[in-house]
Amino acid sequence: MEGHVKAVKDDYLGFGLGLRTDHFEEVLQGSPKVDWFEVISENFMVAGGKPRYYLQQVRERYPIVMHGVSMSLGSTDPLDMNYLKQLKALTDEIQPAWISDHLCWSQLGGINSHDLLPMPYTEEALKHIVSNIKQAQDFLGRQMLIENVSSYISYRESAMTEWEFYSAVVEEADCLMLLDINNIYVSARNHHFDAEQYLASINPQRVRQMHLAGHSDYGDYIIDTHDHPVVDSVWQLYAKAIQRFGPVSTMIERDDDIPALSELIGELDQARRISAEALTGLSVGSLVNG
Amino acid sequence: MVSLQERQAQMMAFLLNGDEQIAEHISSSELVNGNQRLEIYSNGYRLRLKETLAVDHDILAAYMGDEAFDELANKFVESCPSQNKSLRHFAQTLPDFLVEHYAQYPQLAELAAFERRLLFSFDAADAEPLDNDFLQRLAPEDWPICRFSWHPSLQIFDCQYNVVPIWQELKQEQAPPAPIEQRSRWAIWRNAERLTQFTSLMGVEVALLQSLANGDNLSHACEQLLDYLSEEEIPSFLHSRLQSYISNGMLCLAKESKD
Ligand SMILES: [Fe+2]
Numbered sequence: 135m136e137g138h139v140k141a142v143k144d145d146y147l148g149f150g151l152g153l154r155t156d157h158f159e160e161v162l163q164g165s166p167k168v169d170w171f172e173v174i175s176e177n178f179m180v181a182g183g184k185p186r187y188y189l190q191q192v193r194e195r196y197p198i199v200m201h202g203v204s205m206s207l208g209s210t211d212p213l214d215m216n217y218l219k220q221l222k223a224l225t226d227e228i229q230p231a232w233i234s235d236h237l238c239w240s241q242l243g244g245i246n247s248h249d250l251l252p253m254p255y256t257e258e259a260l261k262h263i264v265s266n267i268k269q270a271q272d273f274l275g276r277q278m279l280i281e282n283v284s285s286y287i288s289y290r291e292s293a294m295t296e297w298e299f300y301s302a303v304v305e306e307a308d309c310l311m312l313l314d315i316n317n318i319y320v321s322a323r324n325h326h327f328d329a330e331q332y333l334a335s336i337n338p339q340r341v342r343q344m345h346l347a348g349h350s351d352y353g354d355y356i357i358d359t360h361d362h363p364v365v366d367s368v369w370q371l372y373a374k375a376i377q378r379f380g381p382v383s384t385m386i387e388r389d390d391d392i393p394a395l396s397e398l399i400g401e402l403d404q405a406r407r408i409s410a411e412a413l414t415g416l417s418v419g420s421l422v423n424g
Numbered sequence: 425m426v427s428l429q430e431r432q433a434q435m436m437a438f439l440l441n442g443d444e445q446i447a448e449h450i451s452s453s454e455l456v457n458g459n460q461r462l463e464i465y466s467n468g469y470r471l472r473l474k475e476t477l478a479v480d481h482d483i484l485a486a487y488m489g490d491e492a493f494d495e496l497a498n499k500f501v502e503s504c505p506s507q508n509k510s511l512r513h514f515a516q517t518l519p520d521f522l523v524e525h526y527a528q529y530p531q532l533a534e535l536a537a538f539e540r541r542l543l544f545s546f547d548a549a550d551a552e553p554l555d556n557d558f559l560q561r562l563a564p565e566d567w568p569i570c571r572f573s574w575h576p577s578l579q580i581f582d583c584q585y586n587v588v589p590i591w592q593e594l595k596q597e598q599a600p601p602a603p604i605e606q607r608s609r610w611a612i613w614r615n616a617e618r619l620t621q622f623t624s625l626m627g628v629e630v631a632l633l634q635s636l637a638n639g640d641n642l643s644h645a646c647e648q649l650l651d652y653l654s655e656e657e658i659p660s661f662l663h664s665r666l667q668s669y670i671s672n673g674m675l676c677l678a679k680e681s682k683d
Contacts (some may be wrong), residue, residue, distance in 0.1 A: 176510050181576065182550030184618040195551050204509040210429040239545045242436045246506040249465060251435060258428050286464040289431065324461075326453060335627055354455040357464060 208239035234279035284358030361390035568643035571678035
């Protein structure tokens, strides 16, 4: 466990983007100023063809991180061993810096919702997802990063807060955190909790990566759509997160209305600036004590 | 207390069938009540699946028109929930669904099947296609025993209606021809540049390709062609067709011998 904790800062990759089909050629031709790329694992869990070819090419030039969306770790369905085998084969081939999936469930009885459905924050759910994460980590032979999701519902039986549940999961399963700053903001607005209190409760030594993204704000609630630039309030929360956690590998997720690569790189530069400012404005005391 | 499994089953029943048992277990706030919160998930669920259909079957959608395609998408989403982790397989059964529910328009199922074949070729396994000069380098005595295998992306599509011309016109954003019964066979594959291609096949070519896929050597393959061609026609036919398949990246070295 000590070893895992120390590894957090050694694995700093800088500022990344999602690798999207629209940008394949440009990434290979232009060597854009992106430190690393995150790929959606499922998009490349196919036998062959163009996406696999491009992924291999990009991998020769950039560090890659694999982000999964369908492990369904919180489901009471047994883990899909066939899926895990395919995922392991892809990790063997691509050698990603790390792999991640979500603190959620997606399928039940073999039917897939293709959504990241929130867990009830109960002891039973905690035990269940911890055991699945451990099983997946054992099978994959590596520690995983688990990401907090945006949510729109909370279950009446929840006996703890999301951050208490999330923290307990990573400690008990001995995994790492992919902290999605936008998701914290979205869920905080939807469930009326304090996003900064959330950040303050997170163990900095568990945080390996951060996500930033845009959302759709409907006033009374927010939907996590990944089709807009990052909004100011999320940048502000990001600055606070960097002040608390120090430099953390950060990427911007954009899955819809995907603009030109140059525009995303501009947004990524903003993340670099905000992170740098947050770090220089940091007193030694706040680094140490968080 | 209800177990995690029951709660998840209630949530799934809500997404799939609108079963509202889950609602009393969801918190409301002043601004947004539990039902509105749940609806965000059920709307998202349907939207995602319908989007997948619209993207994977964009030509079928263009052919049917927005209203009819939307109706099809609604029916399909309600009757065929996704049983795959990957959305790419969600509409796998769409051609069968169309055969069953749109029998009066048989061209729809074939058009959907053609689109699925294209998707299959797009991400089928990789394999090294034969070099362009493979036949030139093949010693005369090796011809009869020479065997090939198909590139993993190669498929033969057999249809009863003119759905490929319909597909082609719609792809160019042109008005499609009227549907007519017109049997045709097509090879669909991914070429060396990883682009998906298709070309029409004569019956004799289907016989040749199927014989090669069965692992027949060229001498056996030639026997299959006697139903279509005279003995004298076969050598030049064989050479020209093989050369064309090889240049197109459709053939690979044979897998280990079956003999
Ligand atoms: Fe995220």
